[in-house]
Structures are given as structure tokens and as C-alpha cells.
Amino acid sequence: MSRKKLYFFILALAFTGYTWVILIHYLVGAKMPTVEVCLFKRVTGIPCPSCGTTHAVLSILKGNFFQALKENTLGFPVAIMLLLFPFWIISDLLRKSNSFYRFYCSAESLLQKKWIAGSALIFILINWAWLIYRNRYL
Amino acid sequence: MEAQKVDMFLMMNAKFFESHQMPYIRERLLQMDESKFVYLQTTTFKDPTISLIISLVGGHFGIDRFMIGDTGLGVAKLLTCGGLGVWTIIDWFLIMSRTREVNFGLLQQVLI
Numbered sequence: 364m365s366r367k368k369l370y371f372f373i374l375a376l377a378f379t380g381y382t383w384v385i386l387i388h389y390l391v392g393a394k395m396p397t398v399e400v401c402l403f404k405r406v407t408g409i410p411c412p413s414c415g416t417t418h419a420v421l422s423i424l425k426g427n428f429f430q431a432l433k434e435n436t437l438g439f440p441v442a443i444m445l446l447l448f449p450f451w452i453i454s455d456l457l458r459k460s461n462s463f464y465r466f467y468c469s470a471e472s473l474l475q476k477k478w479i480a481g482s483a484l485i486f487i488l489i490n491w492a493w494l495i496y497r498n499r500y501l
Numbered sequence: 502m503e504a505q506k507v508d509m510f511l512m513m514n515a516k517f518f519e520s521h522q523m524p525y526i527r528e529r530l531l532q533m534d535e536s537k538f539v540y541l542q543t544t545t546f547k548d549p550t551i552s553l554i555i556s557l558v559g560g561h562f563g564i565d566r567f568m569i570g571d572t573g574l575g576v577a578k579l580l581t582c583g584g585l586g587v588w589t590i591i592d593w594f595l596i597m598s599r600t601r602e603v604n605f606g607l608l609q610q611v612l613i
Contacts, residue, residue: 364571376577376584383585402586403561411561413582441580467573474572487579 366464370452373463377449384424384445387417410498412491416441433497436490502533510541517546517604526605529612540611546604549597556596560589565596569603 364372390397403411419438422431431438448463455463474480507530511523518526533541547569556565563578583589 364574376581379585380581400585401582402589403582411582413580416580416582437580444580471571471573474576475570 366461380445410494412487413437502530507531519601544611547600549600552596552600556592560592569600
């Protein structure tokens with residue numbers, strides 16, 4: 364993927380992410396039922412590995428880290444990415460540098476290493492098992 | 502390389518590449534050194550049909566993107582519930598041509 368394409372894509376993704384988080388924040392504030400868009404959850408009835416991330420991000424922004432852990436651990440990396448990446452890309456575009464692109468490429472090759480990919484997979488599976496357990500019994 | 506060998510290779514592997522890339526690939530293979538043929542034959546390309554099936558089944562978790570080597574996008578897709586379900590559906594249509602692109606990249610590595 365070229366640098367321009369990647370920057371545009373990540374910016375669009377971050378913009379959607381921010382819009383989504385703000386929308387859910389207002390829905391929760393107005394005590395309205397939040398929309399459940401996850402296709403997997405609608406079809407099978409069990410949550411997918413990233414269900415609950417929005418609520419976890421909202422909890423992190425309010426400072427309730429324990430609540431975020433309960434909702435979905437993946438909220439932490441997502442919150443960090445949302446806070447960091449768009450500003451990194453904008454500063455890259457302004458300074459005409461490609462530090463984010465280089466970071467992305469090295470992160471991608473790092474994630475393709477067997478032991479890192481394996482441990483990430485195990486972490487996601489454990490997290491998923493916890494989500495299913497929480498959804499059913501808590 | 503001999504024209505006969507090149508044509509045989511193209512016939513066997515036509516499904517892995519975009520049709521508009523074929524003339525260029527043929528040209529490059531004809532210019533290629535005979536000694537590289539072994540590398541070419543041992544390179545495994547990814548099947549676009551298989552990636553479409555994986556996209557239909559596990560696209561929601563980004564497994565299709567992980568499989569073809571777009572790990573970063575796979576992580577993004579996994580963390581966002583398949584892009585709120587929208588990206589999953591878009592990828593059903595894009596994944597085959599993306600797989601062919603990746604295959605072309607692999608071939609370029611052998612040719613250089």
C-alpha cells in the first residue's frame with residue numbers, strides 16, 4: 364500500500380471512529396438504547412472479539428480503567444491508536460515526512476513473526492472467551 | 502527463457518494474476534534468465550478464490566487480510582468489528598483483485 368493511500372485510509376478510519384465514539388457517548392448520555400451493528404453478534408448471538416470496544420474507549424476517556432477492562436481489553440490499544448495516529452499522520456503531512464509509514468511497515472513485519480502473531484492470537488482468544496462468559500453469565 | 506516454458510507457466514498460473522498484467526509478465530519471463538526458473542516454480546501464489554471464501558466466512562475478523570499479508574489492515578478490521586460490518590462487505594468484492602496484486606508483487610520479487 365502506498366503512503367498516500369495509507370494516510371488517507373487511516374485518517375478516514377480515525378474520523379469514522381471519532382464520529383462513532385461521540386455518537387455512542389451522546390446516546391449513552393441521553394439514556395437511549397445504543398445501536399448494535401455487529402453482524403456476527405446479530406447472527407450468532409455471541410459477541411465477536413471486538414464487541415464492546417466503543418464502551419471500553421468511552422470508559423477509558425472517563426478514567427474508569429477497571430470498567431474498560433471489564434468491557435473489552437482491546438479498548439486500550441484502540442484508544443491509544445485513536446489518540447495518537449491521526450495527529451501523527453497530520454504532523455507527517457505537514458512536515459512532508461514519512462515516519463508513520465515507516466512505523467506501519469515495521470509494525471506489519473513485526474506482527475508477521477510467528478511468536479508475536481501466536482501470542483497475539485492467544486491473547487485475542489482469551490479475551491474473546493472472557494467476553495462470551497461475561498455476556499452470558501454477568 | 503524459452504517461449505514454450507513461459508507459455509506453459511502462464512497457462513498453469515493465469516488465475517493468480519490480473520489479465521491486463523499478462524502481456525507484461527510474459528515479456529518479463531521471456532527476458533528472464535533460465536537459472537531463475539527453479540525459484541519461479543517453487544514460489545507459491547495465493548489463490549484468489551480461496552481468499553474470497555475466507556473473506557466470506559472470516560472476513561468479519563479480518564482473517565482474509567491476514568492471509569494475504571496485509572497484517573496492518575487485518576488488525577484494523579479485527580478491532581473495528583469488520584469496519585462496523587461495512588468493510589467486510591466491501592472486501593468481498595475487493596479481496597480477489599488485492600490477492601492478484603499481492604501475487605504480482607511476489608512475482609516481481611522473483612524477477613528482480
